[in-house]
Amino acid sequence: MNDHYYNLQVKDIVQETADAITIVFHQPVPAMEYRSGQFLTLIADINGKEVRRSYSFCTAPGIDEDLAVTVKRVKDGLMSNFLPDHIKVNDQLRVMEPMGHFTTELNAENKRHVIMFAGGSGITPFMSHIKSLLIKEPQSIISLIYANRNIGSIIFKDELERIQTENQGRFHVIHILDEAPLNWQGPSGLLNPEMLKEILERIPDWGPENTRYLMCGPEGMMRNINTCLTDYGVSSGDIYKESFVAPTIDKEEAPVDDTIKALEVSVIYDGEEHSFTVEPGTTILETALDLDIDLPYSCQSGLCTACRGKLLSGQVKLDEEEGLSDSEREEGYILTCVGHPITDNVKIEIG
Secondary structure, eight states: OOTTEEEEEEEEEEEEETTEEEEEEOOOSSOOOOOTTOEEEEEEEETTEEEEEEEEBOSOTTTOSSEEEEEEOOTTOHHHHHHHHHOOTTOEEEEEOOBOSOOOOOOTTOOOEEEEEEEGGGGHHHHHHHHHHHHHOTTOEEEEEEEESSGGGOTTHHHHHHHHHHTTTTEEEEEEESSOOTTOOSOBSSOOHHHHHHHHHHSOOOOGGGEEEEEESOHHHHHHHHHHHHHTTOOGGGEEEEOOSOOSSOOOOOOOOTTOOOEEEEEEETTEEEEEEEOTTOOHHHHHHHTTOOOOOSSSSSSSOTTEEEEEESOEEESOOTTSOHHHHHTTEEEGGGEEEOSSSEEEEEO
């Protein structure tokens, strides 16, 4: 088996909510290494077609014995509906090695306030972060602002309450419900600037130099939070986000530029260099896969960053940049799944 892939055996399936399950895997031997905030790309044959989708770990390395990811049904989603309907205990799933950059350096000397904004299944990577931070940074505290449609859609509700009870003073959850019951005491409705300002005034203020902001959820929610935090005076460099949900706003398809010709691209991956010609209107990743060059990928929509590579020479145009941070773009990183060469001598290093 390729070193970048694993066959994992399903140990348990936990029904978190009506439309979300957690798939628990046995650790392989030797154990899979990963970092809190990373994701697994699950691979399945659905209707004769290989489908790949990324799902964040909800387990924490060195803390949880098993590996687990959480899958929430998405309307018309191939994988998100196939797994709850067909996966069974003792089944084996092929997965790619852990990937993702939504990670944080943990240090026992750190004394900081980590403020997390989650929406729906965006809570999943935070479960991994929360467990790791509480144990590995004993002087740090966490505030979790978690938005859901209603009480029944809160993933990990009981586990979050347990963690809060066991870590009073260090971990606090603020639930926001779009459809709140009459006896609801917390915030309700969509997270707006006034609500965010009120929440930030309620939670501890450790100063900008000791505060870090993380967010993961639907694109619209994260855009609103980013705007609110910026207006509140938070530097964009202190805001970290994970994008897994495809953009909610349809982007117009860019017409193929007739002046762009087929161009040669070289990709360095896993110690090998592959050179191939990319036709206009075709992405670098699509071309590589058509040639049976096994490059890493998952979402193919420019969000998960599994295909991220560093541009060493030449120029590449991206259809979608949402998955890259400002610093990554400045350092020359591109995404092959939405990347098109626009000059000769394009060379990319992945890994």
